[in-house]
Each structure stands twice: as structure tokens, then as C-alpha cells.
Amino acid sequence: MNQCIIIHYNEIALKSGNRKFFENFLTRNIGKFLQRDFPQIEFKTERLFGRIMISSSKIIDAATQKKITNSLMNVFGIANFSFAWKLSRDLKEIEKNIWKIIQTNKLAGKIKTFRISARRSDKNIPLTSEQINQRIGGYLFSKLEKKIPKIKVCLKNPNLNCFVEITEKYSFIYFEKIKGASGMPQGVSGKALALLSGGIDSPVAAYYAIKRGVKIDFIHFHSMPFVSPASVEKVKQLAKIIGKFQLNSKIFMIPFGEIQKEILLNVPEKLRVIFYRRLMFQIAESLAKKEKYLALYTGESVAQVASQTLENINATNESVQITILRPLIGFDKEEIITKAQEIDTFETSILPHQDCCTRFIPKHPETRANLFQIKDIEKNLSVSKYIISALKEMEIIKIK
């Protein structure tokens, strides 16, 4: 009887004939996440008839199980997973071993009700799942009855739910299904750039991008040396926290101070934020084209701040052709904060910092941008020169 971890994924994702593609990505990602988080343990991943089996070189104790649970909960594409025992498909052996596991783990002392939840992925097995439930349930009942005279089978919320899965090769027994992060495995949806500020919203937007299988790299605009290095450190920290949901991300750090100076000299105060965004988008688009990123992600949400009215979103969108995705567009600030707390970015996001844009934030920003006026002013800025120099001077930071 060997220990293993059984991973299940959402069947919904498999409808369009892309099962193998999805499974391969997920299997590879799980292996790499575990290797990253547990370099001292050797894990083997195996694709098995609609599920993934993970076995390890070491016995997994309860403390390590907890840590593995935390790690697997960050892997998108997993519907649920279980720490299981791997057995042969022989029903007699299954029954005997369930009883043995119950005894070794002292499970019987804590229960009044139980049930068997059998599933078979091999439909050639002569018994139906219901017949398997009855057979194993009957055997266990006779054993448990001697220890717990009032023991009952209970299908709804039993104290002990014994899951039995019989596949083409092995059977698996486990007692708990742990809910996974769902979503899509990293990489199945291509790669994109997330515009990461030091605020609350953009890390949450990046999280939602990753959740749909998009590999995210970050782009951050800073006004060093006009702002403190702490601001840049904070952004690195945020990228690192988000990095737990994906493998190997990087941040493109773009110097923005010179561009801001130019905007300061040439653009009326009211319109500056729109110009900052237009320039950010144009630089990000240029980088995306060069490095083959398919879209930009931002943390914008309609009407959250003055720069996020529909008119202003139009005015910034218009500066580029690349697709700009805004996963938080319909979220209230409270909802975004709740998510930021859940994914552990909130505490870092609220640390004081100077965003490059807050340096010169106007008191009364334009809320109804006029595109003709904007384009007229932009003619006087050497936009392409700034794009070229920003990309030349950018720094790339790898996040492990």
C-alpha cells in the first residue's frame, strides 16, 4: 500500500477536445511547483485516466502534507486533490486495507456515521459504483459494528467519507477532498504583460489573468531617482507574492522620470494622468510586440478614480492597438480588497509608497477627456524617442 496524491481537474475545461493539451500542461506545472517548493523531495507525476497521480521519494508526514496542501492550492487547473493510498484493483484487498487504514490512523474512535463513495473510471468492472458502495460498506459495517455498536451508514454529511476510485491500473482510497484553485493551468492561454503599480488593484488583476491560464510577466514604470528605492522594492515584493501562483516571472522596470518631466512641461495639469497612461500603454505595447506578449492587463475599474471614467479609458485605449484586458472592470473597491487579502498582496500594497504618477497628481484631473485635444498636444511630445529610450534603459528582474 503506497501513499500518493490524487489530483482531479475540472471536466468543463476538457469539452473542446483539448484534453491532452490541458492535462500535459497541468501535469508539468504540478511537477514544477512541487520541485520549486520542496527541492528536498523527489516527486513523480503520472497522468492516469482523467486524474494525475503524484508519488514521492519520501514518506509524507502530517506537517509536510500541510505544506504540500498550501503549495497545491496555488496551482491553477486543479479542481480538488487528496492524499491517498494506492492499491491494486482487487475488491478484497481494498476492503481489507480500508479497515487497516482506519485502525492505524485511529479513525474509528471519532465516528458515528460513515459512507463509501466509490467511482470507477474502468467501466469494464462487473460491479456498478453503487454495488461497490454496498459491498465495501457492508464489510466495513460488520467490522465497525464491533467497536461502535451504534454505527450507521449516512449518505449526507457522514463523519467518515471513504472515497474509493477504481481506475484501469490501480485503485485509490482517501478520506478527504481538498478544494483546489480551479481556473486553467499556467501557459495554456499564452503570455501577457501586467501593468503593475504599487497599488491594491493591479496585483489582483494579474492574479485573475494567471487564473485563466495566462503566463504573466510584469511591467512597472518608476521615477527613480526622483522617488525612493522603497517604492521599487515594494513592486518587486508584490510580483514575488503573485509569483507563487505561477512559475518564473519577470518584471520589466521602466524608467519613467524623463517622460514625466516632458509631460510636465508640455501638458496642462488636468490632462497629465491621461498622458502618463497613454505613454505607459505605448511603451508596454512596444515591448509586447518585441517579446510576443498577446495582451496588456491593468487593474482599472470603471469610475473608481477620476482617470477611470469611460471617456478617459477610451482616451488611453486609443493610443495603442494591442488588446487591453481589465479583469477588475466591474469590481467594487471592497471586493478587490477582499481578494487582495485572500491572495496576501493587501498588506504589501498598503505600505506607503510614491507611485511615479502620484508625484505630479493634479488636484482636479480631467474626467471627460477630449481625444482631439489630446492628440493635438501629443504631437508636440517626442513619443517615439521616449519609447525607444525607455526600452533601452529598462532593467529586467527575475522572480524565483
Ligand code: ATP
Ligand atoms: P492600482 O491600485 O493598481 O495602482 P489605481 O486604482 O491606483 O490602481 P491608477 O493609478 O489609475 O489606478 O492605475 C490604473 C492602472 O494603471 C493600474 O491598475 C496599473 O495596471 C496601471 N499603472 C498605474 N501606475 C503604474 C505604474 N507605475 N507602473 C505600471 N503600471 C501602472
Ligand code: MG
Ligand atoms: Mg495606482
